[in-house]
């Protein structure tokens with residue numbers, strides 16, 4: 001497909017269902033893979049990235065099967081069968097690659113983790129440095145600190161400190177297999193942890209599968225030896241994906257209700273609806289849905305998004321339609337994502353006629369609304385840029401999104417949802 005053209009809409013009244021959470025699906029798959037017996041992951045996200053994780057588990061001897069009830073995972077009880085050396089292509093899925101890095105220490109063989117050209121630019125060195133301290137034998141085959149990386153050794157356990165200022169996934173990676181280490185594992189973050197809210201999701205799923213995780217007052221984690229218990233596990237809806245749907249109400253005016261959302265979710269991207277409320281929208285929550293309504297003007301906002309990186313692009317898309325500037329802080333780690341998202345936001349915001357500034361020292365971006373118009377957006381294979389550009393199109397009209405298939409990484413049904421809604 002060459003591109004999708006998005007036209008302008010006003011005063012919408014729409015209801016959507018949020019797709020299942022990508023982060024919960026990944027974690028449930030890994031915990032179920034380690035449990036001893038059959039788990040069913042109900043309502044999982046079927047997307048490019050979760051497919052990568054299922055395929056990787058299969059390569060490591062853990063069978064997964066897609067059925068009408070969900071994904072059946074035949075867990076290995078922490079002991080993967082010998083299958084020789086394995087090379088796993090994680091494509092563009094950072095979560096898969098980082099989570100597999102520690103998981104690989106339980107595999108009786110050498111595991112090489114590689115991925116797309118962009119994946120080879122996304123850091124993993126802080127994680128592998130910590131893995132060396134707890135039994136990992138690590139070798140980088142191209143550039144030190146970046147995939148491809150060869151991993152063997154064992155998960156001995158003990159106390160380890162880690163710099164997670166670029167990615168929370170480094171800590172989640174070490175947490176998930178930690179119950180199966182030879183000794184209890186203590187993980188001590190050094191300094192600021194990026195995207196910290198994702199650690200709440202990790203601990204939530206680990207506990208639901210029966211593991212104990214103790215959180216220390218200094219931000220550390222203590223994981224005693226133990227085992228996951230196989231179970232049927234239902235994945236909740238994805239607040240990151242829902243952000244594009246909420247943004248439609250904020251940009252077009254009117255009301256959007258998104259079903260399949262847990263009102264008590266620990267997902268950091270629950271904060272997005274709160275940001276829209278600060279900009280002038282009305283936000284109401286129900287047992288399983290969130291509704292965003294905008295009737296009046298939209299104002300800019302000053303917000304720290306260090307714990308909710310995946311909705312920064314969506315907020316930037318909304319901000320171009322406000323009547324005052326928006327300042328978003330805590331964004332410096334966005335350069336390590338599927339694309340350099342600071343650059344991507346700049347191109348998107350300036351492309352449609354608004355102003356953009358990035359202050360490197362402060363890790364902040366400032367978006368100044370302007371006269372917004374149509375434009376052509378190349379998302380450079382970044383699903384979140386494509387979906388954010390699309391919602392700008394619903395306000396500006398005449399926005400062409402090139403390479404629209406890239407949304408399949410996290411939200412394969414996105415364009416169909418818009419079409420079904422008549423957008």
Ligand SMILES: O=C(O)C1=C[C@@H](OP(=O)(O)O)[C@@H](O)[C@H](O)C1
Nearest residue numbers: 023095167168169195198309310
């Ligand atoms: O653990 C996870 O599921 C994720 C953590 C975040 O990454 P970082 O911790 O690298 O910022 C987020 O951006 C990504 O989409 C999913």
Ligand SMILES: C=C(OP(=O)(O)O)C(=O)O
Nearest residue numbers: 092093094095310337410
């Ligand atoms: C950063 C993302 O994912 P990952 O790190 O898993 O590639 C994302 O989905 O926005």
